[in-house]
Amino acid sequence: MEVKSERTEYLFPKLIDEACKLKEKFGAGGRFLAGGTDLLLLLDQLNEKPKALIDINRIPELKTFTISDSLVTIGAAVTYNEILENNELCQQLPFLEKAIRSIGGVQVRNMATLVGNIANASPAGDSLPALYVLKAKVCTTDGTNQREIAIEDFILGVRKINLKPNELISHIKFKLPKPAFHGEFEKIGLRKAMAISLVSLALLISLDELKIDEIYIALGSVAPTVVNVGGLDAIIGKPLNQKTIAEIVAIAANNAKPIDDVRGSAEYRRMAITGMVKRSLNKFIDKN
Amino acid sequence: MKKKGIGFASAWQGSNLHFGHPDVSTVLIELREDQKFYVGVAAADLGQGIPETTALIVSRVLGNLPLDKIVMIDPDTGATPDGGATGASRQTSVTGNAAFNAANNMLDLLKSVSSELLNTSPSEVEFKSAAFFNQDGENVTLSDVIDEAKNIGTSLSVIGSFKAPSTEDLDEKGQGYGVNQFGYATYVAEVEVDTETGEVDVLKISTFVDAGRIIRKIGAEMQVEGGVTMALGHTLTEEFKQENGWPLTDSFTTYLIPSIYDVPPEISAHFVEEEVPFGQLGAKGLAELVLVPVAPAVINAIYDAVGVYVTSLPATPERVLQAIKDQTPDL
Amino acid sequence: MPTLKMIVNNEPITLEVDALRPLVDVLREDLGLLGTKVGCREGECGACTILLDGKAVNSCLIPAMRAHGCSIVTIEGVGDVDNPHPVQVSITEEGGVQCGYCTPGFVMSAVGLLNKSPNPTEAEVREAISGNLCRCTGYNRIVKGILKSVEK
Ligand SMILES: Cc1cc2nc3c(=O)[nH]c(=O)nc-3n(C[C@H](O)[C@H](O)[C@H](O)COP(=O)(O)OP(=O)(O)OC[C@H]3O[C@@H](n4cnc5c(N)ncnc54)[C@H](O)[C@@H]3O)c2cc1C
Ligand code: FES
Ligand code: FES
Numbered sequence: 001m002e003v004k005s006e007r008t009e010y011l012f013p014k015l016i017d018e019a020c021k022l023k024e025k026f027g028a029g030g031r032f033l034a035g036g037t038d039l040l041l042l043l044d045q046l047n048e049k050p051k052a053l054i055d056i057n058r059i060p061e062l063k064t065f066t067i068s069d070s071l072v073t074i075g076a077a078v079t080y081n082e083i084l085e086n087n088e089l090c091q092q093l094p095f096l097e098k099a100i101r102s103i104g105g106v107q108v109r110n111m112a113t114l115v116g117n118i119a120n121a122s123p124a125g126d127s128l129p130a131l132y133v134l135k136a137k138v139c140t141t142d143g144t145n146q147r148e149i150a151i152e153d154f155i156l157g158v159r160k161i162n163l164k165p166n167e168l169i170s171h172i173k174f175k176l177p178k179p180a181f182h183g184e185f186e187k188i189g190l191r192k193a194m195a196i197s198l199v200s201l202a203l204l205i206s207l208d209e210l211k212i213d214e215i216y217i218a219l220g221s222v223a224p225t226v227v228n229v230g231g232l233d234a235i236i237g238k239p240l241n242q243k244t245i246a247e248i249v250a251i252a253a254n255n256a257k258p259i260d261d262v263r264g265s266a267e268y269r270r271m272a273i274t275g276m277v278k279r280s281l282n283k284f285i286d287k288n
Numbered sequence: 289m290k291k292k293g294i295g296f297a298s299a300w301q302g303s304n305l306h307f308g309h310p311d312v313s314t315v316l317i318e319l320r321e322d323q324k325f326y327v328g329v330a331a332a333d334l335g336q337g338i339p340e341t342t343a344l345i346v347s348r349v350l351g352n353l354p355l356d357k358i359v360m361i362d363p364d365t366g367a368t369p370d371g372g373a374t375g376a377s378r379q380t381s382v383t384g385n386a387a388f389n390a391a392n393n394m395l396d397l398l399k400s401v402s403s404e405l406l407n408t409s410p411s412e413v414e415f416k417s418a419a420f421f422n423q424d425g426e427n428v429t430l431s432d433v434i435d436e437a438k439n440i441g442t443s444l445s446v447i448g449s450f451k452a453p454s455t456e457d458l459d460e461k462g463q464g465y466g467v468n469q470f471g472y473a474t475y476v477a478e479v480e481v482d483t484e485t486g487e488v489d490v491l492k493i494s495t496f497v498d499a500g501r502i503i504r505k506i507g508a509e510m511q512v513e514g515g516v517t518m519a520l521g522h523t524l525t526e527e528f529k530q531e532n533g534w535p536l537t538d539s540f541t542t543y544l545i546p547s548i549y550d551v552p553p554e555i556s557a558h559f560v561e562e563e564v565p566f567g568q569l570g571a572k573g574l575a576e577l578v579l580v581p582v583a584p585a586v587i588n589a590i591y592d593a594v595g596v597y598v599t600s601l602p603a604t605p606e607r608v609l610q611a612i613k614d615q616t617p618d619l
Numbered sequence: 620m621p622t623l624k625m626i627v628n629n630e631p632i633t634l635e636v637d638a639l640r641p642l643v644d645v646l647r648e649d650l651g652l653l654g655t656k657v658g659c660r661e662g663e664c665g666a667c668t669i670l671l672d673g674k675a676v677n678s679c680l681i682p683a684m685r686a687h688g689c690s691i692v693t694i695e696g697v698g699d700v701d702n703p704h705p706v707q708v709s710i711t712e713e714g715g716v717q718c719g720y721c722t723p724g725f726v727m728s729a730v731g732l733l734n735k736s737p738n739p740t741e742a743e744v745r746e747a748i749s750g751n752l753c754r755c756t757g758y759n760r761i762v763k764g765i766l767k768s769v770e771k
Pocket of ligand 3: 719720752754
């Protein structure tokens with residue numbers, strides 16, 4: 001029988017480089033802690049006692065949060081509530097604001113980070129569909145070398161990410177969409193606050209003379225990762241009316257491979273996608 | 289598309305111990321040196337507010353005595369008389385009447401002691417503003433009465449009991465006087481249903497409740513609102529799932545009680561005060577009754593909105609949508 | 620064991636702790652601050668809400684050492700029976716307390732909101748307590764109580 005008597009070291013690096021070296025030193029036994037809102041529950045579930053928790057909250061560089069030349073940069077230690085306090089971002093991207101506001105309660109949002117939502121790689125991560133349609137890039141570092149990876153290439157599966165053992169996600173970045181774009185976020189859960197998504201959706205669309213110019217849809221909780229809906233090219237140039245919406249619904253449904261779980265059936269998820277796609281596009285029509 | 293609907297439901301529910309179980313409570317009141325009335329009854333408070341209600345009843349009997357003159361002793365069957373179980377929605381009805389009787393016994397005792405000092409008969413004494421008056425307007429204080437009680441060697445301690453009318457077990461045909469009081473309630477639920485996702489928003493619940501005479505209005509309203517909220521959980525979100533005997537919903541993350549956003553900002557409580565014909569209070573039980581009409585009212589409102597009945601609870605988005613699709617397969 | 624130094628309700632505290640031990644246990648068991656409640660240990664109910672450097676957080680999700688060098692306020696630092704905080708007074712007056720198990724958490728969430736936004740709208744109050752669960756009250760009276768405490 002294995003006796004786990006070892007105590008966990010708790011470390012507060014001040015520099016990114018230091019954090020990466022610590023991670024390298026402890027290997028799989030070292031865990032980064034940002035908000036800890038996923039990590040602590042995960043350790044409990046796995047009944048795992050890590051050798052070291054590497055708290056990244058006191059690394060000033062990871063607190064970076066800027067919007068300049070329409071490039072948004074959000075560091076790994078920026079909490080959800082810090083993002084929500086940024087009026088410029090919330091005005092520009094109300095759908096991202098809505099997605100973030102749907103996560104947990106205020107207490108969770110005072111600790112949890114957007115980057116943590118990505119690193120956790122759950123298909124039900126509620127910020128992810130919005131980040132997918134915004135084509136966010138995940139920026140990693142091992143202290144020396146940097147990588148920049150599109151979010152859909154970074155998240156590989158349930159809790160599987162494209163991160164090397166000595167790497168840290170330093171920040172994410174994305175371009176603000178042009179003003180012509182309209183975004184929507186929708187989430188269905190089993191209750192109206194503090195609920196894990198049964199299905200979620202983010203949509204980004206722009207029209208040119210009432211015809212669809214660009215459209216991006218991402219769906220959450222319908223496959224092992226968030227799904228970027230493919231095949232929407234077919235409807236570019238078409239007028240946004242109920243007939244086109246029906247086509248978009250069919251394309252979206254085709255992209256989803258939901259499963260049954262404790263919270264709901266695959267069948268329901270498929271039906272709900274239809275409802276959500278229609279609802280979000282009709283909201284856009286109503287606004288026009 | 290979102291559709292609105294309105295649903296009604298009525299319910300009745302018996303309270304107090306049923307089917308031949310004697311239903312009794314006893315309350316102790318003591319006037320102590322600090323001129324405060326100490327009230328003791330082992331009637332557990334789960335948050336429903338029985339100590340506040342008991343104190344209010346004692347205060348009213350004792351000439352609207354200020355509530356800071358009444359001290360509720362913590363309930364403890366080892367130190368206070370037994371009020372019986374907090375269940376069957378019975379405490380206000382049974383312990384409330386016992387408190388009423390105890391307070392009247394206290395009043396009689398105090399009148400009798402003070403009448404000596406006021407040179408009058410006990411029935412001529414009036415107790416108001418924490419003092420005792422005779423017909424000529426002369427008065428003595430609580431402290432005078434406490435001193436006099438010591439002089440004559442009388443304890444200023446009383447008990448009062450109440451037993452609700454006896455019930456009986458039902459006969460083999462299910463007939464008999466099994467329950468001594470019923471409360472009645474009619475609710476109106478207003479909902480909005482998304483026809484394509486099955487999501488239900490409860491916009492408003494209006495309640496009309498006959499729980500006899502309402503003793504402490506805020507307490508009764510709190511019971512109604514809390515009961516409605518709990519029942520909304522049963523109706524829409526709370527589901528106990530198990531597999532081979534293992535509970536799957538064993539945490540707050542999986543067994544979902546309503547959050548603030550699941551509760552309508554308006555739950556109104558209207559009371560129809562049809563008094564129960566026994567005891568002195570006229571109060572009936574309220575606690576359990578207030579949950580009962582919620583599910584049928586909401587389910588009827590969903591029917592009014594989208595024309596389908598959901599026949600198993602909770603009415604999750606999945607069940608609502610399934611019912612809609614079953615009705616109109618080509619939707 | 621590592622040494623944890625923090626300020627709790629304005630008092631400096633030094634303790635030897637297991638780094639991973641949830642802060643709520645340190646507060647309740649080591650410091651005897653039993654006003655902070657435990658409902659779920661998974662961030663879901665808000666009964667364990669405290670202020671960490673002024674912000675409302677779930678103390679069940681905080682490994683003890685994370686609080687090193689931080690300032691913490693628990694319900695005991697907000698007010699008590701003899702000296703209640705206006706939020707405590709108004710929530711009670713409005714009937715927002717039944718069994719009371721959730722109440723310290725709601726008060727802490729409200730105080731966290733008022734730190735940031737002293738004159739909140741009703742919508743802000745509702746959002747601020749949306750991470751707190753209550754089985755007894757139906758929430759609306761808690762909202763009224765918090766709003767009333769601001770009017771005073
Ligand atoms: C009560 C409650 C409700 C919740 N509700 C929702 C919800 O509605 N929707 C939702 O999407 N999520 C929800 N969550 C999950 C959680 O809050 C989010 O996923 C959150 O964004 C995680 O961020 P964090 O900073 O807390 O991550 P942590 O727990 O600190 O980290 C998560 C994982 O990522 C790793 N990690 C963290 N930062 C980095 C980094 N910079 N580089 C490399 N690895 C890193 C950690 O080691 C860990 O494995 C909820 C959680 C709780 C407790
Ligand atoms: S005990 Fe911490 S949120 Fe429930
Ligand atoms: S008052 Fe009982 S849980 Fe809120």
